[in-house]
Amino acid sequence: MWEQIIANRRRSAVLIIGMAVILLLIGFSGGELIAPNAGVLGLLFALLIWGGMMLAYFTSAESILMSSANARELKREDSPQLFNIVDEMRLASGLGFMPRIYLIDDPAPNAFAVGRKPETSSITVTTGLMYRLNRDELQGVIAHEMGHLKNRDVQFMTLAAVMLGSIVILSEIVRRSLWYGGRGRSRSDSRGGKDGGQAQIIILIVGLLFAILGPIMAQLLYFACSRKREYLADASGAQFTRYPEGLATALEKISQAHVPLSFASKATAPMFIVNPLSAASSDGDEADSVFSSHPPTSERIRILRGMTGASFTDYEAAYRKAKGGSLIGAQTLQSAPTEPIRAPSNAGPIQTRQDAHDVARRASGYMRVKCSCGLEISVPEGYEQDSIRCIRCGSILPIPSAASTPPPPAVTSAVPPVIPLAPLQFHRTGTGWEAFRCACGSTVQLSPAFDASQIRCNACGRTIIVT
Amino acid sequence: MIGIGFIALVFVGLVVVVLAWVAGAYNGLVRLRNQLENAWAQIDVQLKRRHDLIPNLVETVKGYATHERETLEKVIQARNMAVSAKTVGDRAEAENVLTGALKSLFAVAEAYPDLKANSEFMRLQEELTSTENKVAFARQFYNDTVMTYNTHIEVFPTNFIATMFNFGRREFFEVKAEDERDAPAVKF
Numbered sequence: 273m274w275e276q277i278i279a280n281r282r283r284s285a286v287l288i289i290g291m292a293v294i295l296l297l298i299g300f301s302g303g304e305l306i307a308p309n310a311g312v313l314g315l316l317f318a319l320l321i322w323g324g325m326m327l328a329y330f331t332s333a334e335s336i337l338m339s340s341a342n343a344r345e346l347k348r349e350d351s352p353q354l355f356n357i358v359d360e361m362r363l364a365s366g367l368g369f370m371p372r373i374y375l376i377d378d379p380a381p382n383a384f385a386v387g388r389k390p391e392t393s394s395i396t397v398t399t400g401l402m403y404r405l406n407r408d409e410l411q412g413v414i415a416h417e418m419g420h421l422k423n424r425d426v427q428f429m430t431l432a433a434v435m436l437g438s439i440v441i442l443s444e445i446v447r448r449s450l451w452y453g454g455r456g457r458s459r460s461d462s463r464g465g466k467d468g469g470q471a472q473i474i475i476l477i478v479g480l481l482f483a484i485l486g487p488i489m490a491q492l493l494y495f496a497c498s499r500k501r502e503y504l505a506d507a508s509g510a511q512f513t514r515y516p517e518g519l520a521t522a523l524e525k526i527s528q529a530h531v532p533l534s535f536a537s538k539a540t541a542p543m544f545i546v547n548p549l550s551a552a553s554s555d556g557d558e559a560d561s562v563f564s565s566h567p568p569t570s571e572r573i574r575i576l577r578g579m580t581g582a583s584f585t586d587y588e589a590a591y592r593k594a595k596g597g598s599l600i601g602a603q604t605l606q607s608a609p610t611e612p613i614r615a616p617s618n619a620g621p622i623q624t625r626q627d628a629h630d631v632a633r634r635a636s637g638y639m640r641v642k643c644s645c646g647l648e649i650s651v652p653e654g655y656e657q658d659s660i661r662c663i664r665c666g667s668i669l670p671i672p673s674a675a676s677t678p679p680p681p682a683v684t685s686a687v688p689p690v691i692p693l694a695p696l697q698f699h700r701t702g703t704g705w706e707a708f709r710c711a712c713g714s715t716v717q718l719s720p721a722f723d724a725s726q727i728r729c730n731a732c733g734r735t736i737i738v739t
Numbered sequence: 740m741i742g743i744g745f746i747a748l749v750f751v752g753l754v755v756v757v758l759a760w761v762a763g764a765y766n767g768l769v770r771l772r773n774q775l776e777n778a779w780a781q782i783d784v785q786l787k788r789r790h791d792l793i794p795n796l797v798e799t800v801k802g803y804a805t806h807e808r809e810t811l812e813k814v815i816q817a818r819n820m821a822v823s824a825k826t827v828g829d830r831a832e833a834e835n836v837l838t839g840a841l842k843s844l845f846a847v848a849e850a851y852p853d854l855k856a857n858s859e860f861m862r863l864q865e866e867l868t869s870t871e872n873k874v875a876f877a878r879q880f881y882n883d884t885v886m887t888y889n890t891h892i893e894v895f896p897t898n899f900i901a902t903m904f905n906f907g908r909r910e911f912f913e914v915k916a917e918d919e920r921d922a923p924a925v926k927f
Binding site for chain 1: 774866869879884
């Protein structure tokens with residue numbers, strides 16, 4: 273495992289340096305092209321673009337994805353089974369930290385992991401994934417994501433994406449400035465000496481070559497790497513679960529769901545377990561192209577099903593059989609133990625469709641009000657009135673809210689102690705999930721496991737006594 | 740004169756290279772050993788958790804399944820054995836017995852619909868099943884690490900460093916469940 277990470281890191285460093293060299297070459301030759309002897313300026317300009325991109329990406333990329341996806345963080349009591357599955361895979365991978373878990377209320381099954389460091393990493397799943405997959409399949413998906421976290425793929429692919437973006441922007445600038453400003457310069461050049469002219473022509477040709485081929489080469493490198501890392505995460509998934517079939521069926525179900533993911537875009541697509549843009553297409557599979565971020569899902573499934581054991585060695589053998597060539601470094605394989613495939617657990621989905629939606633709604637602050645006719649109504653956070661009409665039987669239902677407690681006995685001392693907000697009181701009616709509204713208007717949730725005598729409102733910090 | 744100086748320089752260079760390699764190999768072994776300790780600690784946490792959950796489970800089942808005293812006693816006995824086990828081998832053995840006892844307890848519970856519908860029982864069952872999985876996965880990682888570690892201290896040339904600084908072989912945490920031990924008899 274440890275060797276795997278080190279080998280990965282070495283290979284990543286080579287790739288990043290390779291891309292950096294392309295970037296700097298474009299910068300230098302571009303500078304020379306636009307004005308003679310401005311190569312160093314071009315270099316500086318290239319570095320500036322890279323620095324700016326880096327800053328923009330690192331401060332916002334993850335939060336943009338998370339907020340556009342409307343992902344809500346789950347607590348253990350929201351879905352103990354999901355937490356257990358993630359914890360199981362954390363132990364299997366030997367990752368030192370428990371990643372945070374987010375849920376997106378979307379019928380399209382998919383998942384992704386973000387986090388540049390293990391300490392800040394998180395795994396996000398959709399409700400569609402939760403109710404479509406059984407326990408073994410969900411475990412496979414989580415193991416694949418855990419593999420990404422363990423191999424530091426997110427960190428690395430972010431770096432590579434920034435580099436790629438910088439190269440594309442820079443070469444665009446060079447090409448455009450050549451198009452508009454090149455003609456005047458070439459006239460002034462003709463006055464120079466013959467040697468200078470020849471050198472200029474060579475630089476011109478090399479520079480043009482870099483400006484045109486650089487971005488394409490960088491893209492090829494980037495996508496090849498992205499595909500390779502998906503295969504590696506699959507290998508890790510099979511190794512962690514000791515059950516490649518779980519991940520294989522999960523991939524099959526995800527690619528055959530044909531439900532478009534509402535928030536996926538071309539920029540975020542490489543982060544998911546299966547490319548959400550191609551999963552929504554009619555055949556549900558990625559074309560085997562040098563410009564795709566994921567390998568074809570059918571290929572991934574074929575490799576997983578071709579495994580005769582669950583170790584890296586078995587994945588390597590299956591990969592070799594399906595595609596030819598080698599995937600995993602010889603040094604890693606040397607110390608990889610042989611692992612038999614375990615038996616399936618035969619457990620069903622951890623949540624029904626309705627339960628999965630309930631979990632997502634609870635996590636985003638919905639209140640559930642139960643009518644006497646049996647219907648349960650989800651009231652969104654921010655609903656202003658204190659009662660709601662049942663849509664089935666028409667009766668008016670009060671929305672539970674915390675009442676104020678009787679005022680504390682008068683304080684006799686001259687200076688009254690500063691009490692910012694008086695405590696409220698809420699009377700529990702059941703033992704299941706309960707939600708009520710605090711006086712500040714935000715929803716407070718009580719889980720079935722809640723056992724304390726008071727709770728704090730997350731929004732205003734007020735203490736609420738629960739009886 | 741220059742010859743001697745040159746030889747001395749080469750010699751010093753060689754010594755530096757060897758020392759650097761020794762330091763690197765030593766650090767690698769220490770890192771692996773620490774990973775091993777941590778992996779073992781993870782198993783320990785899960786086993787403790789299982790031991791803590793069992794009394795609750797027994798209490799819950801008692802209320803419903805009054806005729807199953809024997810099964811319950813077996814579970815408690817197996818738990819106490821596992822708690823008091825000392826060496827890795829003993830512990831693995833005792834935990835196996837406990838796993839078997841729990842399995843039969845959950846099998847017995849199938850006959851009591853009221854018990855199966857009890858929310859506390861359902862919660863405990865999920866927790867225990869998952870803890871069981873966690874033990875298995877933590878063990879899996881531990882054994883992988885032991886394998887890598889043992890290979891490292893045995894292969895040439897790191898084995899010199901290992902013997903020099905007393906890095907000993909580690910035991911695997913083996914599990915042979917009762918049904919795994921007796922190979923399935925296939926008859927035609």
